[in-house]
Amino acid sequence: MLRILIYPIHIFIRFFEGLAEYVILMSKMFRSVKSWNLYLGFTADQMVNIGAQSIPIVMLTSLFSGMVTSVQAAYQFESGFVPNWFVGSVVGESIILELAPMITGLVMTGKIGATITAEIGTMRVTEQIDALESLSFDPVSFLIMPRVLAAAVMFPILVIVADFCGILGGLFAAQHAMDVSTQEFFRGFRTWFRPWDAWFGLIKGLFFGIAITSIASYKGFTTEGGAEGVGRSTTSTVVISCTTIVLLDYILAEIFL
Amino acid sequence: MIEVKEIYKSFGSNNVLKGISFKINHGESVAIIGKSGIGKSVLLKHLIGLIKPDSGEVWVEEKLVNSLSFSQLQEVRAQCGMVFQFGALFDSMSVKENIGLALSKLSKMNAEEVDLQITKSLQEVGMENSENLMPSSLSGGMKKRVGIARAIAIKPKYLLYDEPTTGLDPVMTDSINRLILKIHKHEDVTSIMVTHELRTVFEVAERVIMIHNGRIKFDGTPEQIKLSEDRVVQQFISGDSTLLEVEA
Numbered sequence: 001m002l003r004i005l006i007y008p009i010h011i012f013i014r015f016f017e018g019l020a021e022y023v024i025l026m027s028k029m030f031r032s033v034k035s036w037n038l039y040l041g042f043t044a045d046q047m048v049n050i051g052a053q054s055i056p057i058v059m060l061t062s063l064f065s066g067m068v069t070s071v072q073a074a075y076q077f078e079s080g081f082v083p084n085w086f087v088g089s090v091v092g093e094s095i096i097l098e099l100a101p102m103i104t105g106l107v108m109t110g111k112i113g114a115t116i117t118a119e120i121g122t123m124r125v126t127e128q129i130d131a132l133e134s135l136s137f138d139p140v141s142f143l144i145m146p147r148v149l150a151a152a153v154m155f156p157i158l159v160i161v162a163d164f165c166g167i168l169g170g171l172f173a174a175q176h177a178m179d180v181s182t183q184e185f186f187r188g189f190r191t192w193f194r195p196w197d198a199w200f201g202l203i204k205g206l207f208f209g210i211a212i213t214s215i216a217s218y219k220g221f222t223t224e225g226g227a228e229g230v231g232r233s234t235t236s237t238v239v240i241s242c243t244t245i246v247l248l249d250y251i252l253a254e255i256f257l
Numbered sequence: 258m259i260e261v262k263e264i265y266k267s268f269g270s271n272n273v274l275k276g277i278s279f280k281i282n283h284g285e286s287v288a289i290i291g292k293s294g295i296g297k298s299v300l301l302k303h304l305i306g307l308i309k310p311d312s313g314e315v316w317v318e319e320k321l322v323n324s325l326s327f328s329q330l331q332e333v334r335a336q337c338g339m340v341f342q343f344g345a346l347f348d349s350m351s352v353k354e355n356i357g358l359a360l361s362k363l364s365k366m367n368a369e370e371v372d373l374q375i376t377k378s379l380q381e382v383g384m385e386n387s388e389n390l391m392p393s394s395l396s397g398g399m400k401k402r403v404g405i406a407r408a409i410a411i412k413p414k415y416l417l418y419d420e421p422t423t424g425l426d427p428v429m430t431d432s433i434n435r436l437i438l439k440i441h442k443h444e445d446v447t448s449i450m451v452t453h454e455l456r457t458v459f460e461v462a463e464r465v466i467m468i469h470n471g472r473i474k475f476d477g478t479p480e481q482i483k484l485s486e487d488r489v490v491q492q493f494i495s496g497d498s499t500l501l502e503v504e505a
Contacts, residue, residue, distance in 0.1 A: 131345035
């Protein structure tokens with residue numbers, strides 16, 4: 001009985017311990033930014049891994065997101081009270097403000113977050129991180145900073161790719177579902193488009209990128225217990241990152257909108 | 258000179274080291290032995306600050322390792338090469354990149370000098386022409402050799418080996434033992450190895466420190482440990498699991 005009562009307290013304490021460890025690790029990372037030139041090559045490699053290699057999956061998911069938004073808008077407009085060309089504004093605003101950064105964030109959590117945790121976690125359990133330290137490297141500068149820096153640069157770019165593909169998908173579906181012409185679609189798009197919305201999407205991408213890679217790196221860095229531990233950390237990364245993205249989405253909307 | 262003074266270390270409720278003290282002079286070849294899981298590797302990692310003690314002091318030369326800043330610790334680590342139990346090679350890098358990483362990023366050597374040092378280190382461990390191999394294509398013995406090449410490439414004053422021959426076949430064990438001995442003689446280094454392989458102890462070490470229950474049970478030469486009358490030491494040397502049970 002006592003154990004049942006203590007368990008939530010234990011979870012609560014463990015959460016704040018983890019948070020403190022994360023903050024300490026991130027402060028170490030930000031302090032190591034001064035040696036960025038030493039790890040420039042690794043950052044470029046990570047930009048390819050995180051950014052370039054993720055373009056196909058981001059294109060695909062955002063394309064379908066745009067298409068489904070268009071089809072669902074068409075379903076709502078069936079009443080006839082709303083003109084069909086409005087679909088351009090619905091798709092445009094949904095994609096730029098919410099879907100492109102959010103879908104990119106969630107897809108990248110699975111693709112990049114899990115990969116980073118598995119990589120760094122495996123390095124931890126096979127003593128490769130100890131080996132780095134024994135060779136006088138700072139593992140935080142070596143492993144975490146290039147990944148976070150690469151994500152900070154590449155995530156906004158991926159959001160731009162997702163914006164374009166989402167709108168293209170929306171246009172394609174609007175043409176087929178509602179017989180909306182390209183001109184009509186973009187008329188609707190321009191009517192409600194505000195440049196700040198596009199900037200806001202990029203800001204979200206930046207925050208999501210930093211959050212996903214830093215959480216994934218932290219979980220990898222603190223992995224214990226062999227292959228099972230790596231699996232546990234990877235799962236935990238996906239769960240925590242998805243939750244953080246949704247939370248950040250709300251916080252950023254409150255701040256910037 | 259390396260000196261360890263009254264080191265205590267616990268992981269949760271598990272008290273691993275309970276007041277370990279010893280001094281290792283320059284040029285010595287020391288084997289730290291004891292049963293598996295007794296804290297030998299933990300002790301070795303204390304020497305270069307990979308693990309900090311709960312209490313006690315670790316001195317390398319004139320520096321108190323457990324109180325150094327990261328940049329000061331880097332200076333200490335630059336004098337120490339560590340060979341890990343399973344090699345701990347960076348698996349996304351080739352053999353050449355593994356050995357040259359520290360040289361190219363942290364030393365003042367130019368690319369040509371780095372290449373030359375990599376070749377020399379690989380020759381030293383008998384792994385010529387393996388620069389472009391990836392760790393995944395190496396056998397256990399080859400990984401250990403590359404691990405040794407990576408450690409000696411930085412020209413350390415101290416070489417720390419964590420279980421250098423564990424898991425290897427007898428021929429490969431002999432080959433690694435000879436390599437450790439050769440490096441110890443030719444490179445003028447202090448060698449500290451953690452092992453439970455008695456063959457390695459008797460072939461390579463000049464001094465043996467045995468750890469038991471978190472404390473030093475024996476400190477002497479390989480000849481002296483053979484003659485020790487301590488039952489725990491005798492059991493370890495003979496490998497007879499029934500020795501203490503019979504006594505009990």
